[in-house]
Amino acid sequence: MPEGNAARPEPRRVILDCDPGIDDALAILLALRSPEIRVEAITAVAGNVPLERTAENALKLTELAGCPDLPVAAGASHPLERKLELADFVHGPDGLGGLELPAPSRSLDPRPAWEVLAQAALGNPEPLTVVAVGPLTNIALALEAAPDFAWQVEELIVMGGSECGGNATPAAEYNVYADPEAAQKVFASGAQITLLTLEATRQATLRREHLERLRGGGGPVSRAAAHLAAYYLDFAASHGADAAALHDPLAVGLAIDRSFATETVSANVQVETRGEITYGATVINRRLSARPRIDAGEFIRRGDPEPVAPNARLPVKIDGERFTAFLIDRLLD
Numbered sequence: 357m358p359e360g361n362a363a364r365p366e367p368r369r370v371i372l373d374c375d376p377g378i379d380d381a382l383a384i385l386l387a388l389r390s391p392e393i394r395v396e397a398i399t400a401v402a403g404n405v406p407l408e409r410t411a412e413n414a415l416k417l418t419e420l421a422g423c424p425d426l427p428v429a430a431g432a433s434h435p436l437e438r439k440l441e442l443a444d445f446v447h448g449p450d451g452l453g454g455l456e457l458p459a460p461s462r463s464l465d466p467r468p469a470w471e472v473l474a475q476a477a478l479g480n481p482e483p484l485t486v487v488a489v490g491p492l493t494n495i496a497l498a499l500e501a502a503p504d505f506a507w508q509v510e511e512l513i514v515m516g517g518s519e520c521g522g523n524a525t526p527a528a529e530y531n532v533y534a535d536p537e538a539a540q541k542v543f544a545s546g547a548q549i550t551l552l553t554l555e556a557t558r559q560a561t562l563r564r565e566h567l568e569r570l571r572g573g574g575g576p577v578s579r580a581a582a583h584l585a586a587y588y589l590d591f592a593a594s595h596g597a598d599a600a601a602l603h604d605p606l607a608v609g610l611a612i613d614r615s616f617a618t619e620t621v622s623a624n625v626q627v628e629t630r631g632e633i634t635y636g637a638t639v640i641n642r643r644l645s646a647r648p649r650i651d652a653g654e655f656i657r658r659g660d661p662e663p664v665a666p667n668a669r670l671p672v673k674i675d676g677e678r679f680t681a682f683l684i685d686r687l688l689d
């Protein structure tokens with residue numbers, strides 16, 4: 357498992373899979389303004405808003421960040437098995453809280469996102485980190501297209517899931533809830549997964565004082581980031597909160613600097629794909645053991661605890677204040 361970039365002579369090669377989305381947009385800007393990583397492509401998935409929007413938003417944001425040649429590919433327009441449930445009540449109908457950006461001057465990469473992901477992982481000996489901050493449909497499709505994808509990706513940093521309670525439903529976090537079948541395939545794939553749950557990302561928050569700092573920057577990136585931050589904070593305020601969690605930027609933050617996580621545990625993560633009221637919930641076993649069910653005729657008994665293999669590493673303590681300050685610095689121009 358890679359432990360940050362200090363020992364790396366070269367910037368870390370990254371693909372960002374996302375559904376912009378306000379916090380996705382901040383994550384894209386952070387990634388493209390961070391010399392510690394080299395973003396090779398951005399892949400868009402349907403999620404917060406429909407695919408045409410997420411893909412177009414990604415294109416516009418790469419141009420805003422001064423990377424007009426960076427490939428942007430569109431992927432899945434709907435989840436593997438269910439109907440897409442949007443989160444446009446959070447992000448606005450356009451996904452960017454009404455942020456006005458020039459129409460993109462170029463087209464999308466002609467390849468589907470999962471092909472871009474598979475080719476980047478398999479066709480290049482340089483290690484690849486994938487940061488996935490939307491529903492996991494594109495990643496599941498990349499695994500289907502190239503089963504070796506799981507072993508070829510050095511690290512898959514996922515923002516999704518929760519240990520206790522959700523934000524899409526009382527049980528489920530949005531990215532996993534939006535495509536639980538895809539998420540379960542990803543957790544079962546054997547990939548080296550770092551999972552940032554809601555409990556982790558809620559430790560890194562954006563507040564009014566950060567918005568004021570962004571407003572102090574005069575350049576186009578600061579202005580766009582301030583617009584996104586203001587919209588996001590207004591949404592939080594409408595729910596009685598004075599801070600908004602920096603879910604997706606934190607996932608990019610970990611690719612840049614692992615020390616934003618100050619404690620990490622191993623766990624086994626499974627996704628509920630059948631439950632009616634718990635559909636899309638993540639079941640996270642930190643204990644790494646379970647008692648097997650034994651059919652003993654009239655009753656079921658539990659046997660002695662047996663080990664359960666970990667399939668993810670979970671950052672559980674985050675230096676949130678340092679991360680948010682770092683993010684704001686990177687977004688100022």
Ligand code: BDR
Binds near residue numbers: 380404446515530531
């Ligand atoms: C996740 O849900 C989306 O709405 C955000 O962009 C983030 O990726 C947080 O649960």
Ligand code: CA
Binds near residue numbers: 604
């Ligand atoms: Ca997202």
